[in-house]
Amino acid sequence: MSDITKQSLTNLVENIRNKKLSSTDVTKAFIDRSEKSENLNAYITNDFTSALDKAKKFDQKPNLDLKLPGIPMAVKDLFCTKDIKTTAGSKILNNFIPTYESTVTENIWNEGAILLGKLNCDEFAMGSSNETSFFGNVQNPIDRNLVPGGSSGGSASAVAGQLTPVTIGTDTGGSIRQPASFTGIVGLKPTYGSCSRYGIVAFASSLDQAGPMAQNVKDCALLHEVISSYDPKDSTSIDFKRNHYSKELTNNIKGKKIGIPKEYSVDGMPKEIEDLWLKGIQYIKDCGAETIDISLPNTSYALPTYYIVAPAEASSNLARYDGVKYGFRAKGENLIDMYEKTRSEGFGAEVQRRIMIGTYVLSSGYYDAYYLKAQKVRKLIKNDFDEAYKKVDAILTPSTPSSAFKIGEKTNDPVSMYLNDIFTVPANLAGLPGISIPAGHDSKGYPLGLQIIGKAFDEQNILNIAYAMEEKINFKNKITDWWIK
Amino acid sequence: MSIDLKTIKHISKLARISVDEKRAEKLAGDLNSIFDFIEKLNELKTDNVEPLTSIAETTLKLRSDEVKSKNIREQIIKNSPQDNEDYFVVPKVIE
Numbered sequence: 001m002s003d004i005t006k007q008s009l010t011n012l013v014e015n016i017r018n019k020k021l022s023s024t025d026v027t028k029a030f031i032d033r034s035e036k037s038e039n040l041n042a043y044i045t046n047d048f049t050s051a052l053d054k055a056k057k058f059d060q061k062p063n064l065d066l067k068l069p070g071i072p073m074a075v076k077d078l079f080c081t082k083d084i085k086t087t088a089g090s091k092i093l094n095n096f097i098p099t100y101e102s103t104v105t106e107n108i109w110n111e112g113a114i115l116l117g118k119l120n121c122d123e124f125a126m127g128s129s130n131e132t133s134f135f136g137n138v139q140n141p142i143d144r145n146l147v148p149g150g151s152s153g154g155s156a157s158a159v160a161g162q163l164t165p166v167t168i169g170t171d172t173g174g175s176i177r178q179p180a181s182f183t184g185i186v187g188l189k190p191t192y193g194s195c196s197r198y199g200i201v202a203f204a205s206s207l208d209q210a211g212p213m214a215q216n217v218k219d220c221a222l223l224h225e226v227i228s229s230y231d232p233k234d235s236t237s238i239d240f241k242r243n244h245y246s247k248e249l250t251n252n253i254k255g256k257k258i259g260i261p262k263e264y265s266v267d268g269m270p271k272e273i274e275d276l277w278l279k280g281i282q283y284i285k286d287c288g289a290e291t292i293d294i295s296l297p298n299t300s301y302a303l304p305t306y307y308i309v310a311p312a313e314a315s316s317n318l319a320r321y322d323g324v325k326y327g328f329r330a331k332g333e334n335l336i337d338m339y340e341k342t343r344s345e346g347f348g349a350e351v352q353r354r355i356m357i358g359t360y361v362l363s364s365g366y367y368d369a370y371y372l373k374a375q376k377v378r379k380l381i382k383n384d385f386d387e388a389y390k391k392v393d394a395i396l397t398p399s400t401p402s403s404a405f406k407i408g409e410k411t412n413d414p415v416s417m418y419l420n421d422i423f424t425v426p427a428n429l430a431g432l433p434g435i436s437i438p439a440g441h442d443s444k445g446y447p448l449g450l451q452i453i454g455k456a457f458d459e460q461n462i463l464n465i466a467y468a469m470e471e472k473i474n475f476k477n478k479i480t481d482w483w484i485k
Numbered sequence: 486m487s488i489d490l491k492t493i494k495h496i497s498k499l500a501r502i503s504v505d506e507k508r509a510e511k512l513a514g515d516l517n518s519i520f521d522f523i524e525k526l527n528e529l530k531t532d533n534v535e536p537l538t539s540i541a542e543t544t545l546k547l548r549s550d551e552v553k554s555k556n557i558r559e560q561i562i563k564n565s566p567q568d569n570e571d572y573f574v575v576p577k578v579i580e
Contacts, residue, residue: 099560193541206540232548236541304523315500322501324573329566335576340503352502353515356493359500360516373526375536380529382537414515415522431540 004029005162009071009219010246012165016062016069023062023070023114026165027055030072030116034163039483040139042158044077045085046117054114066112067226074164076155077118078125079105079210080199084115088201089123089133089151092321092328092346102199103231104168104210111226116164120154123348124318125175125203127151128420129410132350137407140183141479142446146404149179149420152213156183159213160477166214166223170200172207173306174400174424177436180213181399181449184438184477186220186466187213189424191456192431193238196231204313205236207306207428215477217437217467222246224459243460251468254288258452258465259392263299264423266401272442273398280396280439280450280469287468292392296384301377302426307418308361308374309429314351315358321346353414382430389455394462397423399436399449423451433459437466438475445478488516 004026007015015021031048051072058070080086080098087093101109109115122132130138130153138153140146141161148157152169156179159167169176171189180187188211195210202208212223225246230239260281265274281291323329323342330345332338347355361370388395401422410417427434433456436449450469454462490506493513497504504512567574 095564097564099557099564100554193543232546235545236539238541238543239546298529301526301529304525307519307523308526319501323566324575325561326564327566332576335578336501337503338576339501343501344503347502352504353512353519355500355502356496356512357516357519359496360488360492363496363499370523372536373531375538376531376534377526377529379534379537380531382540413518415518418519418522 005033008215009165009222012071013069016071017064023055023058024052026070027051027072027114030164034116036485037161037163037483038485040141040157040161040163041136042119042138042154042161042163043074043117044087044089044120044135044154047084047115048117051114051116058112058114063112067222068108068111068113071113071165072116073108073113074116074119074158074167075105076121076152076167076169078121078170078201079168080201081105081115081118084118086118086201087135088125089121089135090347090351091134094134094328096326098199100199103196103229103233104200104227107227107229108168119158119167122151122153123351124201124314125151125170125172126314126350126354128174128178128417130154131407131411132348134348139483140404141483142183142404144482145407146446147182147407149182149404151175152179155213156180156185159183159185159215160479161483166212166219168210168223168227169213170208170210171428172203172310173428174421176211176213177399177424177434177449177451178420180436181438181447182404184447184475185213185215186217186435186437187211188220188224188435188459189427189433190224190228190459191433193236194228194433194457194459196229196234196237198231198233202317204310205317206313207310217463217470218246218249221249221463240457245460245463248460249467250464251287251471253465253468256289256394256465257392258284258289258291259294259388259395260291261294261296261299261388261395261397263296264397266422269401273401273448276440276448276450277398283469283472284396286472289465291396294388294392294395296388296426298377298380298384299426302381302429303418303422305374305377305381305429306425307357308370309378311354311358312362312371313358315355315362318351318355378429381426385430385432393455394465395453397451397453399423399451403442403444403446403448427453432456433462435462435466437470437473438477439473440475447477488513488520
């Protein structure tokens with residue numbers, strides 16, 4: 001079967017279960033394609049040799065009852081993998097070998113999947129284009145010199161380019177949904193507390209969530225079912241009854257009420273995005289659901305709030321990188337000098353910028369004016385959603401205010417880069433689940449996504465809505481293999 | 486508001502990131518444009534709003550304090566940037 005890498009996760013699992021394919025066949029196919037895809041720069045570290053060994057071992061004694069039997073998978077390099085280098089896209093962790101495994105990846109391996117390697121991402125997940133990675137830009141499989149989005153840019157590129165059947169990313173302000181939208185794939189940011197943060201390199205702890213990225217909604221549901229678990233090792237992990245998301249997936253969304261928030265129609269939004277949104281509203285109606293105009297009045301304050309809360313938490317989380325216990329160390333004349341040089345040489349420009357913002361807003365005399373203010377506005381933003389969900393079951397918005405842009409186009413203007421996350425950030429601030437599904441193309445042929453935001457712990461509902469819409473949209477990603485060697 | 490070079494130097498000290506003149510100027514420019522954008526929050530009256538400090542509305546669970554990872558000292562020391570079998574080594578602190 002030459003088209004193994006084109007198959008969905010669901011098909012691959014089925015083909016391995018009914019013995020039409022072995023884990024070795026599948027693993028070989030994805031390794032082969034990954035090796036020919038160096039031009040995408042999607043991988044930071046590969047583990048191909050050991051992946052093939054594991055696949056052979058799996059085939060000798062296959063456990064076909066597992067949810068991901070012998071399925072190879074590459075993951076974002078923000079997840080700690082035991083004995084495998086984990087860099088978070090940073091020079092400062094360039095040589096870091098974790099002694100433990102993140103809970104989310106452990107859940108994946110426990111269900112039979114096999115690690116292919118670690119995928120490129122913005123440094124410490126701080127970026128919307130994958131251009132802040134110490135390991136270089138990632139190419140979007142859609143077109144040459146196009147960013148794949150970020151921060152899970154390597155993950156998005158690897159799924160869209162068929163280097164891995166599915167993957168996991170992390171989403172602090174849109175880092176799963178925005179790159180999913182830019183590359184024509186599906187990405188889910190779960191409810192805060194649904195997936196354990198244990199072993200994920202921390203960025204902003206009150207916002208970070210891991211989530212699945214896949215070629216279709218069903219694959220996304222299956223992977224979500226595997227990674228979501230209660231974990232005593234994460235004090236913010238929440239113990240609630242989790243669904244069998246893939247089994248319970250249905251395209252019957254008749255009678256569901258979907259809110260259309262008028263505040264998401266922002267100034268300067270391209271007509272193509274507006275049109276896509278209108279099409280989405282029609283798809284919802286075609287599925288037998290109802291759309292209701294709603295208001296989320298504080299939407300325009302979400303991004304400024306995020307750019308206080310996230311850097312504040314980051315400045316505190318990243319204080320641990322001091323060149324003492326692990327990671328890069330610069331030579332210094334004394335201890336303080338060593339700290340300062342290590343952090344100056346070890347962190348890239350964007351990370352330093354955010355640490356500086358965070359340090360400033362938390363510093364004496366400014367805490368109330370910035371950090372406390374932001375926490376209060378965050379409450380107002382959450383209240384907006386609480387109010388809306390008295391009337392609707394979910395909310396439909398565009399995923400991003402534009403399609404993917406060219407590499408280098410926005411690197412000199414941090415604020416214009418930050419505006420990429422204008423539609424995704426509110427769900428993080430309110431801790432809500434959001435899914436981006438590919439819904440059309442712009443005039444350049446680049447993919448555009450729609451986002452469905454749900455109530456807390458209501459992943460099943462937004463997956464169902466996405467599943468029903470996916471059928472109506474019938475999106476085909478335009479992948480030409482231009483990068484293949 | 487405006488963040489001047491003196492403030493940048495002060496924050497960089499607090500953040501333990503050494504910043505030269507050229508970088509400080511660039512950072513001042515960037516931070517000023519970012520804070521111009523953040524200032525938008527001042528449009529909102531928030532005097533009577535409770536700050537949101539935790540998104541997960543649950544109480545922290547207690548668990549017994551047990552050692553789960555044992556004998557990983559060597560592995561951990563191996564990640565240390567300066568080779569030493571027994572300790573983390575830093576530049577001399579006491580003269």
